[in-house]
Amino acid sequence: MTLDLFDKFDSILNDFNSLPDGGANPFTVSMEKVLSPTTAIINGQETILAGTNNYMGMTFNEECMTAAKNAVTELGTGTTGSRVLNGTYNTHKQLEDTLKDFYGCAHAIVFSTGYQANLGVIATVAGSKDYVVIDADSHASIYDGCAMGNATVVRFKHNDPENLDKRLARIRRTDPEAGILVVLEGVYSMLGDQAPLKELTKISKDHKAYVLVDEAHSIGVFGETGRGVAQAQGVEDEVDFIVGTFSKSVGTIGGYCVSNHPKFEALRLVCRPYMFTASLPPSVVASATKALELIANSNLRSKLLDNSMKLNKGLADAGFDMGTTGESPIAAIKVPAQDLAIAFWGEMIKEGVYVNLALPPATPNGLNLMRCSLSAAHSFAQIDFMLEKFILVGKRLGLI
Known part of the structure; x- marks a missing residue:
């Protein structure tokens, strides 16, 4: 018998099909209507959104929406080309100029997603x-x-400077002239912990290694002007490449990389995820x-971190x-079983709170997590409501 190409996914499908019948599925939940950065209708019920990564609440910002509407009117719905x-x-050039001004960098390149930004830069530069x-806890895109x-x-232990030193020393002993790119994240998405950059x-x-920092979960959140953890820890001058996304604090979709490397513009000629993907539509670029x-x-930023601490x-x-x-906008509860x-x-x-369910292998150390990502747009009253429901359900399930 010919092997079905999908047989290798049977264990995953079996787990998916074993989910309880009735109600929303955590992996296929649909928002019937989005009311604001923090509320939506799900299963016919108004629900507080506690897992959207909408850190600055920009998805409903009036100025951003007006810019997007004007761009559609003037330039249409898409570019239909790379x-x-x-x-x-x-x-697109104006957006890259805005990124250069925002980061104080000489070069900026915009990708169609944040995933492609990591994919393209890492695969091309090294x-x-x-x-x-x-x-070891790097994002899937890395x-x-x-x-x-x-x-x-080569992997090193999560947020472990000593282990990184050992790994790099071993490479240098073996290959003194090798090019090395060290890839870090400002904030790690599952547990919200900062890197000791x-x-x-x-x-x-x-x-003598190059450093790339992915600030996907820290742009807008940390630093005097919201440039991320590298700015907050005062190491921007030591970082060669900063990668980020527009899909979180910026409130839309897309990704980017900024750098001061004098040959950085070569990426436009050799980076396949940049060259062979249709560019962002005008509305997204404008917003x-x-x-x-x-x-x-x-x-x-201070309101967002106050919400997280609360x-x-x-x-x-x-x-x-x-x-x-609470050191980042992420709050994650560890649950002992899937x-x-x-x-x-x-x-x-059912109680009116949407949270991210995060399971292995997406999580570090095999953890099962109830993961919240808060917004500056959340009110303290909404956070009190979340707490009330977490405690109610936690007691109901015997977790507390």
């Missing part, structure tokens, strides 16, 4: 004679960028440009086993 063909409009050294490229990949970048530079301008002068403290005080501390985590998610949605 950046190296017909897909570069003046507005060649067959080079090394990519990554944190791992996939490594898989797409030809460099030798000051220590990690120093070690990297001591071994992203406006959002970046607003974020640079925003006073929302939720994390409330959950910890209630007795939940927390994977987070079926219990799925049940937890289902009960929370």
Whole structure:
């Protein structure tokens, strides 16, 4: 019998099909109507959104929406081409200029998604004679960028400067002239922990390595002007490439990389995820440009972190086993078993709170997580409501 190409997915399908009948499915939930950055109608019920990564609440910002509407009217719905063909409009160049101003960098390149930004830069910059050294808890896009490229990949223990030093020293002993790219994240998405960038970048530079920092979950959130953890820890001058996304704090879709490397523009000629993907539509470009301008002068960062501290403290005080501390907009409850985590998610949605269900292999160390990502647009009253429902369901399921 010929092997079915889908047989290898049977165990995953079996797990999916074993989910409880009735109610919303955590992996196929549909928002029937989005009312605001923090509320939506799900299963006919108004629901607080506690898992959208909409950190600055920009999805309903009036200035961003007006910019997007005007762009559709003036330039249409899409470019129908890649950046190296017909897909570069003046507005794409303006967005890249806005990024250069935002970061104070000489170069900026915009991708159609944040995933493609990591995929393209990592796979292109590090060649067959080079090394990519990554944190063990790196995002899937970083791992996939490594898989797409030809460099030798080396992992180090999560947020462990000493282990990074050992890995780099071993590479240098073996191959003193090798090119090395160390890839870090400002904030790690599942548990919301910050990287010790000051220590990690120093070690990297001591071994003559280049440093790339993915600020996807930290742009807008940290730093005096919202540039991320590298700005907050004062190490921007030691970072060679900063990658980010527009799909979180910026409130739309797309990705980018900024750099001061004098040969950076070569990426436009050799980076396949940039060259062979249709460019961002004018409406997205316009709203992203406006959002970046607003974020640079925003006073929302302190409100966002106040919200995070309030939720994390409330959950910890209630007795939940927390994977987070409130140092980022992410709050994650550790749940001892997968079926219990799925049940937890289902009960929370019934109670009017949408939370991300995060399961292995997407999570570090095999954790089952109920993961919140807060917004500056959440009110304290909404966070009190979340806490009330978390405690209610936690007691109902015997977790607290």
